[in-house]
Amino acid sequence: MINQLNEIEPLIKIRGLRFARGNRWIFDGIDMDIPRGQVTAIMGPSGTGKTTLLRLLGGQLKPHAGRIEVDGLEVPNLSTTALYQLRKRMGMLFQSGALLTDLNVFENVAFPVREHTQLPESLIRHLVLMKLHAVGLRGARDLMPSQLSGGMARRVALARALALDPMMIMYDEPFTGQDPISMGVLVRLIRSFNDALNLTSIIVSHDVHETAEIADLIYIIAEGKIVGQGTPADLKTSESAWARQFINAQADGPVPFHYPAPDYMADLLRGHLC
Numbered sequence: 575m576i577n578q579l580n581e582i583e584p585l586i587k588i589r590g591l592r593f594a595r596g597n598r599w600i601f602d603g604i605d606m607d608i609p610r611g612q613v614t615a616i617m618g619p620s621g622t623g624k625t626t627l628l629r630l631l632g633g634q635l636k637p638h639a640g641r642i643e644v645d646g647l648e649v650p651n652l653s654t655t656a657l658y659q660l661r662k663r664m665g666m667l668f669q670s671g672a673l674l675t676d677l678n679v680f681e682n683v684a685f686p687v688r689e690h691t692q693l694p695e696s697l698i699r700h701l702v703l704m705k706l707h708a709v710g711l712r713g714a715r716d717l718m719p720s721q722l723s724g725g726m727a728r729r730v731a732l733a734r735a736l737a738l739d740p741m742m743i744m745y746d747e748p749f750t751g752q753d754p755i756s757m758g759v760l761v762r763l764i765r766s767f768n769d770a771l772n773l774t775s776i777i778v779s780h781d782v783h784e785t786a787e788i789a790d791l792i793y794i795i796a797e798g799k800i801v802g803q804g805t806p807a808d809l810k811t812s813e814s815a816w817a818r819q820f821i822n823a824q825a826d827g828p829v830p831f832h833y834p835a836p837d838y839m840a841d842l843l844r845g846h847l848c
């Protein structure tokens with residue numbers, strides 16, 4: 575029985591992924607499994623390619639080598655129509671929230687439903703109010719985005735990302751710029767939606783504490799490779815110095831505190847001699 579549970583096909587399988595920007599390999603041979611029904615975090619130093627990975631999963635970018643499979647579909651080989659169908663099942667929450675500024679809260683959440691379905695107005699109303707209620711903002715339906723706090727805007731964006739009942743949701747830096755209360759609310763919502771709606775969640779984040787609180791599995795990427803993977807507890811005691819530095823938020827380690835510089839003493843003496 576335990577074996578059977580462990581052998582459930584992951585929702586996302588990445589094998590031998592290579593992707594370059596200019597002459598730099600952002601990913602230089604990455605294998606990754608994202609399990610169904612769990613919260614998986616992708617972490618790593620700034621510029622390491624976390625957002626790029628989300629864009630590869632969504633088919634906005636194509637890999638130079640390797641396989642990316644989402645729910646059994648080879649994303650880079652999908653036709654435009656098939657990719658469009660798949661994307662309907664992939665919710666995405668951007669850091670900016672990206673609400674449409676000319677539409678009120680209700681219409682922002684209704685937007686993807688109107689775009690992708692032919693549902694009658696009464697059902698759309700029901701569905702939108704249900705999603706807004708779930709994020710605690712049913713009472714804010716008539717407000718414009720400019721009237722929302724940053725935390726409220728992100729919750730509306732979350733309701734919109736869930737509007738079409740996706741199988742998975744990708745969060746790009748969901749906690750950035752939030753006060754501790756809003757962060758706590760988001761952490762709770764991400765975890766409870768994942769479990770209650772049987773979603774698969776992927777979080778790209780720098781916020782180690784919040785992410786470790788909700789992630790079942792964490793991958794740490796650095797210099798084009800996976801340098802650590804496991805549960806938050808595993809990573810705290812990982813043999814990888816990269817993983818330990820990151821998860822324990824240490825200022826220095828494989829990611830150096832100092833930008834490369836000549837020897838300090840030699841630098842000081844040189845100034846003195848000039």
Ligand SMILES: Nc1ncnc2c1ncn2[C@@H]1O[C@H](COP(=O)(O)OP(=O)(O)OP(=O)(O)O)[C@@H](O)[C@H]1O
Pocket residue numbers: 595600618619620621622623624625626627
């Ligand atoms: N359109 C682009 N053209 C060229 N290079 C790009 C482009 N977009 C991103 N990059 C580069 O690709 C690398 C990975 O970027 P990405 O945004 O995926 O990193 P990240 O890990 O999400 O960073 P951060 O944590 O700072 O958000 C960076 O070095 C970035 O400068």
